[in-house]
Structures are given as structure tokens and as C-alpha cells.
Amino acid sequence: MKNKTITTVELFAGIGGFRLACDRLGIQTIWANDINELAATVYRDRFRETEFVRGDIQSFKHLVPNHNLLTAGFPCQPFSSAGKKQGITDPKGTLFATIVEILHEKQPQFFVLENVKRLLSMDAGRHFGTILHALTELGYFLEWRLLNAMHFGLPQYRERTIIVGTKKSFTPSCYLATDEDLCTVSDRILSEITQFQNWWPITKHGKKFPTWGLAYQKKFYGITFKDFQNRFPTKRLKDVLQKDVDARFDFTEDTQKRLLQSTKVNRFYNSVEIIYNQKGGSRMGYTVFGIHGVAPTLTSTTSRHYERYSINGRFRRLTDVEYARIQGFPDHHCHLAPLYDRYALYGNAVPPAMVYWVIDRIINQKITKIESNFPVQMALFG
Ligand SMILES: C[S@@+](CC[C@H](N)C(=O)[O-])C[C@H]1O[C@@H](n2cnc3c(N)ncnc32)[C@H](O)[C@@H]1O
Structure with a gap:
């Protein structure tokens, strides 16, 4: 798919951090929404050609058009405690649940969600577990990573959790961890990542999630990489x-x-x-x-x-x-x-440079192969 033919919708658009990244990649933003009046004023002024709907997304979700990429820097709201014993909670009625409904209805090929670092540790990992669980139930292959704006040429210590979803079947490959990252982990871990049958059920995790991981069909594998602090030149x-x-x-x-x-x-x-x-x-x-x-x-x-x-x-x-x-x-x-x-x-706002890196890797298929010849497909589907 050529970038120019890729369409995106920007939920919780604010002043258009995702939008600026998509513009640089030649991806067409066709619809955006935010409840905030000032954000709407700024967005409409800066991006006149996009249909911007102001108001609560819960009332306007039926207006979201078909698209290839959904982006959302969604507000962090507590989930209800029902189901705590299973290691997940209930997002019903929350803005995250609205994102899930839209993904379910529209089935875009990709999505990118952004949130605070604390998402990984809230409610002893149950909150993030709930998110992974719900998104894998939609059939997406997920990858998440904690990124820091200062590694993307910006002079700011800003850590954010990024979750990407793609409609690919299980393959031992990833977008958000590079060859350089994977060099820092042992061969044993690399081989574990490729063995889906050994991935951990999301509901059994019960603690803070590591800073990088993959999830599929209600299971995940995660690692905290030792060091990716100095990969990008830091502006002061x-x-x-x-x-x-x-x-x-x-x-x-x-x-x-x-x-x-x-x-x-x-x-x-x-x-x-x-x-x-x-x-x-x-x-x-x-x-x-x-x-x-x-x-x-x-x-x-x-x-x-x-x-x-x-x-x-x-x-x-x-x-x-x-x-x-x-x-x-x-x-x-x-x-x-x-x-x-x-x-x-x-x-x-989300720093456009940070999500540019993410979306570029997905759209332009900058994939890190973990082990190209492992018969995982068979292990899963055989
Ligand atoms: C973390 S900010 C996202 C900012 C955006 N990514 C940017 O680059 O500016 C969350 C946004 O969600 C919006 N928001 C909160 N509740 C909302 C709702 N019910 N419907 C639509 N937007 C909502 C807020 O107004 C805020 O702009």
C-alpha cells in the first residue's frame, strides 16, 4: 500500500500530534474528534481539510468513517473492579471501551494507542492486562513499548506507553524493538519469544508489565530491555x-x-x-x-x-x-x-517525532525478525 492511499482517523486528537506525524508520512487524516473546545479551534485552524467533530466520542462513534489506521492518545480512566480475580478488570462505559467498539466495527489494519507510563503498573498490572486482553480478543497482534521523547531528537524526558495493533497472523517479528535492542537479550529469551505455546496468559500476570512486549490471543511475552537510553541524539x-x-x-x-x-x-x-x-x-x-x-x-x-x-x-x-x-x-x-x-x-499532546518513528516502522514495514525460520505458525495453527 502506498502511504498516500492510507487513511487515518485521529481520536482524542487534541492539537494533532498524531496528525503531524501522519502528514510527514503522506498518510491522509480523514476524520478527527476531541471534546475540548480550544483543541477544536486549534485543530480546525491548522488542518482545515480534515473533518473535525467536536464532542464526546461516545456520542459520535457512529460517525467514524472506514479507515486503515486508527490513532488515539486516550485519557486514562480507572476500570471497574469486577473480575479482579481473573487478573483483569472491566472497561465497560470507559473511553477505552469506545475505542474497542470502534476497532471492532471498523477493523482497520493498524492502530496506535498512546498513554502515560503508569498504564503499565496501574492496579498491579490489571489495567494494562485488561487493555491487552480486550485488544487481542479483537484478533489483533499487539506490540507495546515505553518510549521516551528525548530519544527522538526532543529536549524532554517524557516517557509514554505506545501500543500498536496489526492485523497480521502470529509471526515472531516486531516493529518497536530493533535489532539493536534484541542484541541486548540472551538467545534463550529470543527463542522463548518465538514459542507462542510458552507465552504467558495475560490474566495470570498479576503485576506491573515490562517495558516492551508482544501479545496475541490473550497471551503475551514481555521484556524490559536493559538499555536504549542513548540510541538517539539528545537535544538539550x-x-x-x-x-x-x-x-x-x-x-x-x-x-x-x-x-x-x-x-x-x-x-x-x-x-x-x-x-x-x-x-x-x-x-x-x-x-x-x-x-x-x-x-x-x-x-x-x-x-x-x-x-x-x-x-x-x-x-x-x-x-x-x-x-x-x-x-x-x-x-x-x-x-x-x-x-x-x-x-x-x-x-x-503526543510528540509528533515519537509517533512518527512508530507509524513509519509499521506503515513502511520496518520489521525486526526475531528468528526467521522458526515454525511458529505451525505451533499455533497446526
Ligand atoms: C492526552 S490528550 C491527547 C492529545 C493529542 N494526542 C494531542 O497530540 O494533542 C487526551 C484528549 O482527549 C480528549 N477527550 C477527553 N475526553 C473525551 C471524550 N469523551 N471524547 C472526546 N475527546 C475526549 C481531551 O480533550 C484531550 O484533548
């Missing part, structure tokens, strides 16, 4: 800063005073430079970040908009344009939204 925060930032982004005098109650630490944690730390909890002092590492995870919550940075001898918060650059969006992508709302829109 100093590389994306704006020059001549005006004074409204500076710390207030009050804040400067409170800074005196902070502890100087000057260290790097998760590649983030920390210059001062809060002393004695949130009421005393401040955490102040430096610019020689990457930014901490940008979020959508208001208090974090005031994250404090020490930038070339000045104490200030980041600008909305710097937020856009840290996430890999065009500088003025959200210009129609009020200044302070832009932070939340960027903070909520």
Missing part, C-alpha cells in the same frame, strides 16, 4: 530557547525571595538539570531547572506552567513557543488559544 533545552524573551516570563520578586529558601543541588536527574530543590515540601523554596539537560515532562496541569528555570543568569518560566519546540510542534501552532491555555494544549 538550551538548543530550543527563544532569544529576547520579554519580562512577563520572569520570576516575580516574591518568587525570587522564596528561592532563597531553596537548596542548591546542581545535579542531573533523568537527564534533567536541577539547580535548586524545594526545601521541606512544597511550601518552602522552589525547584529550579537548568538548561543543559532536557526539560522534565511537560504536563497539562496549571501549577506546572510556572515551572522555573535558570536561563543565562535570569530566572524565568518557559514561553509557549519553547513549550511548542520541546514537544516538536511548529512555534505558533496554538496561536488561536489564549497564551496560558497553550501550555496545557502542548502539555497534553
Whole structure:
């Protein structure tokens, strides 16, 4: 299939992180949805040719057209505890259940879901188990991986769980783990991956899931790779800063005073430079970040908009344009939204560069073969 003929729908579209990745790949976004008014304003302004429906997806799921690729950075909602004994929970009535209904109805060849890191560990793994279980029940072959934006040329420590589903039959191959990753695991593990009969029933896992894995027909195999930290060149925060930032982004005098109650630490944690730390909890002092590492995870919550940075001898918060650059969006992508709302829109978004890597691997069949000649098909279907 040529990329130009591939169509996609973007659920929970926000400001179009998946959309930008798909545009770069020549994939046509034909339908998008989000409940948020500002996200709708930004999306409609930036991507005029796409049909964007604003509102609760649960009321508009019947409008989703046929498509080849479904993408969704869906909100994380707790599932009900019914069925806990079986190691999974009940997603009925949740937004995830709506995604499952749409996949069931539309049967796209591929999907890519994005969520927070915590998805792997919530409710002692039951939450993620429920997700894998439901998606494999639809007949998809799944692969998931925890990815970090800083490995995709962005100056941000942002870990996200990505799940991809493909309509292929079981083959011992994958998209999200490269040859380089598989070199870090033993031959014994490689051979185990190829033996579907030895995969673990999802319902029996009962703990946090590893950072990479495959799932099929209610069974999975997962590994936490030792190291994929330095695979991609890391941009640092100093590389994306704006020059001549005006004074409204500076710390207030009050804040400067409170800074005196902070502890100087000057260290790097998760590649983030920390210059001062809060002393004695949130009421005393401040955490102040430096610019020689990457930014901490940008979020959508208001208090974090005031994250404090020490930038070339000045104490200030980041600008909305710097937020856009840290996430890999065009500088003025959200210009129609009020200044302070832009932070939340960027903070909520998926970094296009990260999902570009994922979708490119799937669409352009960049497959890592685990063992090309293993008779797994026979083991499964024979
Ligand atoms: C994590 S954000 C996804 C952001 C998006 N991937 C991007 O790049 O901007 C989740 C989105 O789901 C939307 N949302 C939450 N509940 C919804 C619902 N019931 N129907 C449709 N969209 C919803 C929110 O408005 C938010 O934009």
C-alpha cells in the first residue's frame, strides 16, 4: 500500500500530534474528534481539510468513517473492579471501551494507542492486562513499548506507553524493538519469544508489565530491555530557547525571595538539570531547572506552567513557543488559544517525532525478525 492511499482517523486528537506525524508520512487524516473546545479551534485552524467533530466520542462513534489506521492518545480512566480475580478488570462505559467498539466495527489494519507510563503498573498490572486482553480478543497482534521523547531528537524526558495493533497472523517479528535492542537479550529469551505455546496468559500476570512486549490471543511475552537510553541524539533545552524573551516570563520578586529558601543541588536527574530543590515540601523554596539537560515532562496541569528555570543568569518560566519546540510542534501552532491555555494544549499532546518513528516502522514495514525460520505458525495453527 502506498502511504498516500492510507487513511487515518485521529481520536482524542487534541492539537494533532498524531496528525503531524501522519502528514510527514503522506498518510491522509480523514476524520478527527476531541471534546475540548480550544483543541477544536486549534485543530480546525491548522488542518482545515480534515473533518473535525467536536464532542464526546461516545456520542459520535457512529460517525467514524472506514479507515486503515486508527490513532488515539486516550485519557486514562480507572476500570471497574469486577473480575479482579481473573487478573483483569472491566472497561465497560470507559473511553477505552469506545475505542474497542470502534476497532471492532471498523477493523482497520493498524492502530496506535498512546498513554502515560503508569498504564503499565496501574492496579498491579490489571489495567494494562485488561487493555491487552480486550485488544487481542479483537484478533489483533499487539506490540507495546515505553518510549521516551528525548530519544527522538526532543529536549524532554517524557516517557509514554505506545501500543500498536496489526492485523497480521502470529509471526515472531516486531516493529518497536530493533535489532539493536534484541542484541541486548540472551538467545534463550529470543527463542522463548518465538514459542507462542510458552507465552504467558495475560490474566495470570498479576503485576506491573515490562517495558516492551508482544501479545496475541490473550497471551503475551514481555521484556524490559536493559538499555536504549542513548540510541538517539539528545537535544538539550538550551538548543530550543527563544532569544529576547520579554519580562512577563520572569520570576516575580516574591518568587525570587522564596528561592532563597531553596537548596542548591546542581545535579542531573533523568537527564534533567536541577539547580535548586524545594526545601521541606512544597511550601518552602522552589525547584529550579537548568538548561543543559532536557526539560522534565511537560504536563497539562496549571501549577506546572510556572515551572522555573535558570536561563543565562535570569530566572524565568518557559514561553509557549519553547513549550511548542520541546514537544516538536511548529512555534505558533496554538496561536488561536489564549497564551496560558497553550501550555496545557502542548502539555497534553503526543510528540509528533515519537509517533512518527512508530507509524513509519509499521506503515513502511520496518520489521525486526526475531528468528526467521522458526515454525511458529505451525505451533499455533497446526
Ligand atoms: C492526552 S490528550 C491527547 C492529545 C493529542 N494526542 C494531542 O497530540 O494533542 C487526551 C484528549 O482527549 C480528549 N477527550 C477527553 N475526553 C473525551 C471524550 N469523551 N471524547 C472526546 N475527546 C475526549 C481531551 O480533550 C484531550 O484533548
